[in-house]
Amino acid sequence: ETGVTQTPRHLVMGMTNKKSLKCEQHLGHNAMYWYKQSAKKPLELMFVYNFKEQTENNSVPSRFSPECPNSSHLFLHLHTLQPEDSALYLCASSEAGGRDGYTFGSGTRLTVV
Amino acid sequence: QKEVEQNSGPLSVPEGAIASLNCTYSDRGSQSFFWYRQYSGKSPELIMSIYSNGDKEDGRFTAQLNKASQYVSLLIRDSQPSDSATYLCAGTYNTDKLIFGTGTRLQVFP
Numbered sequence: 001e002t003g004v005t006q007t008p009r010h011l012v013m014g015m016t017n018k019k020s021l022k023c024e025q026h027l028g029h030n031a032m033y034w035y036k037q038s039a040k041k042p043l044e045l046m047f048v049y050n051f052k053e054q055t056e057n058n059s060v061p062s063r064f065s066p067e068c069p070n071s072s073h074l075f076l077h078l079h080t081l082q083p084e085d086s087a088l089y090l091c092a093s094s095e096a097g098g099r100d101g102y103t104f105g106s107g108t109r110l111t112v113v
Numbered sequence: 114q115k116e117v118e119q120n121s122g123p124l125s126v127p128e129g130a131i132a133s134l135n136c137t138y139s140d141r142g143s144q145s146f147f148w149y150r151q152y153s154g155k156s157p158e159l160i161m162s163i164y165s166n167g168d169k170e171d172g173r174f175t176a177q178l179n180k181a182s183q184y185v186s187l188l189i190r191d192s193q194p195s196d197s198a199t200y201l202c203a204g205t206y207n208t209d210k211l212i213f214g215t216g217t218r219l220q221v222f223p
Contacts, residue, residue, distance in 0.1 A: 040121075101147045
């Protein structure tokens with residue numbers, strides 16, 4: 001496996017379900033990110049982790065809970081989501097500082113019913 | 114509010130023409146700028162980065178940065194139908210976080 005891998009690719013969940021999104025990077029990067037992409041809106045930065053430590057929580061509702069056990073893995077735990085949370089969730093990684101830009105995973109298309 | 118603004122398009126150009134994509138940003142502290150290409154249903158792919166004023170060329174792509182005007186552009190020469198995609202402009206703020214524009218949809222017709 002190379003690059004940034006996200007699973008699952010598609011997820012349909014009810015508002016009372018609990019699910020998790022997984023991201024793994026094989027690039028030796030030290031920073032990982034979660035972004036939300038909704039139609040006709042810019043990519044929204046949700047969380048930033050540098051060297052496993054969370055350095056940014058961009059006013060994200062508590063129904064989204066990130067976890068970064070090591071520099072290569074990032075999770076997004078979901079519970080009691082709302083239909084408006086349906087979107088493409090993208091994981092990205094970079095060298096610390098992000099100077100060379102981010103590498104994105106293929107994303108998880110989430111639908112909340 | 115830190116913002117990156119782009120015209121959503123679509124920008125339609127004939128095959129072989131030059132496509133010109135533009136972006137403005139609000140944070141004068143932004144240092145690094147990036148252009149990503151995103152095909153429908155796919156994730157963004159980094160195609161160009163630029164850090165200093167002037168032009169940077171890579172194959173058919175040229176990125177231009179004017180920090181005084183807070184303006185970034187991407188030129189695609191000899192446009193091909195395979196270039197049809199949404200192009201996202203992004204700039205850094207607080208050193209390591211990227212803010213993205215909404216993207217410009219480019220259509221290259223044969």
